[in-house]
Amino acid sequence: SQQGEEDPQALSIQEGENATMNCSYKTSINNLQWYRQNSGRGLVHLILIRSNEREKHSGRLRVTLDTSKKSSSLLITASRAADTASYFCAPTYFNDMRFGAGTRLTVKP
Amino acid sequence: EAQVTQNPRYLITVTGKKLTVTCSQNMNHEYMSWYRQDPGLGLRQIYYSMNVEVTDKGDVPEGYKVSRKEKRNFPLILESPSPNQTSLYFCASSLRPGGYNEQFFGPGTRLTVL
Numbered sequence: 001s002q003q004g005e006e007d008p009q010a011l012s013i014q015e016g017e018n019a020t021m022n023c024s025y026k027t028s029i030n031n032l033q034w035y036r037q038n039s040g041r042g043l044v045h046l047i048l049i050r051s052n053e054r055e056k057h058s059g060r061l062r063v064t065l066d067t068s069k070k071s072s073s074l075l076i077t078a079s080r081a082a083d084t085a086s087y088f089c090a091p092t093y094f095n096d097m098r099f100g101a102g103t104r105l106t107v108k109p
Numbered sequence: 110e111a112q113v114t115q116n117p118r119y120l121i122t123v124t125g126k127k128l129t130v131t132c133s134q135n136m137n138h139e140y141m142s143w144y145r146q147d148p149g150l151g152l153r154q155i156y157y158s159m160n161v162e163v164t165d166k167g168d169v170p171e172g173y174k175v176s177r178k179e180k181r182n183f184p185l186i187l188e189s190p191s192p193n194q195t196s197l198y199f200c201a202s203s204l205r206p207g208g209y210n211e212q213f214f215g216p217g218t219r220l221t222v223l
Contacts, residue, residue, distance in 0.1 A: 003151070030208055042113075042199055042214035043152075088151065092208030099144075101151040 004032070004072075004089035004100035012106040019076040021103040023089030024069075032065055032072050033090045037102070043088065046074075079107045111136045115200050115215035122190055123223050130185045130218050132200030138213070140203045141183040142167065143175065145196040146217075152199065158183055159206060190222040 007022045023032070031050045035043040049056045049065045049072070056063045062075040072091075076083055086102040113134045122128055134141065142157035144167075154167030158177040172194055174186040183202075187194060200215040 033211065040197065040217065040219070042216050043201075043212075044214070045211035048211060094208055095157075095206040097154075097208045097212075099152040101149055 003098040004091045006087070006089055006100045006103040008103060009101070010104040010106070012108065013079060015079060015081055015107055015109050017079055019079050019083070019105055019107070021074045021087050021089075021105070023072045023074070023091070023100065025072075025089075025091040026070060027091075027093065029067070029091045029093050031092050032063075033092060033097070034061075034063060034072075034074050035088045035090065035099070037086045037088065039085075046087075076105075079105075081107050081109045083107050111213070113200055113202055113213050113215035115198075115218050117218060118216060119219050121221045121223065124191055125189050128187050128190060128220075130187075130198060130200075130220070132183045132185065132215060133181050134183075134200075134202040134213070135181065136202065136204075136213065137180065138202040138204050139180070140206045141177065142201050142212075143173070143183070143185050144199045144201065145169065145194075146199065147196050155185070155198075157206075190220075192222050194220065195222045196220060 004023045033048045034046040037043045060077045065072045084107045088099045088102045090099045116131045139160045143155040144152040153169045156175040158164045198218045201212040203212045
């Protein structure tokens, strides 16, 4: 299926540490997007990486994409308490964009 | 401010009582969609619209209706709500169809059907 599957389901770290979340998918994609959701609120777009890109950076975020392994990772460096949220990947193929169940990240002060 | 708005934000209703959740965007986006979010299931698309008067089913359309008479508005209609439609609903919009660029999400509508 097109749906992304995030791993781990939950992650708890201390402030200042790095957080890595992984996403796997099963079919071809045009691009893959990552979103963040603070508790009960709307999703906020973080980054879009196209299928011909291998790595992309945005501030403290680093996303990698390995199309041969059908996987992506999101790295948040020097995490802050404000990074506490759920993170979703969304592999996309033309109009078809499927969100996974997300990784719940808790950053302890 | 560029945004997607939804109303109401919270709604408690009873089985069978028709309701409408409104969605409006001020970014002149062509593409709009509705999702529901349930614990452990992520976001599932209910309906989407490529442009005015063009709508299509997503993954879980049963029990829902939509319309797109104006570019900015995309209401979600539950003609006869049932308890299994208790969920958190999000409207989203983007300049072009969902996969090509970022989607902007509304703040969500928490619906409880008793």
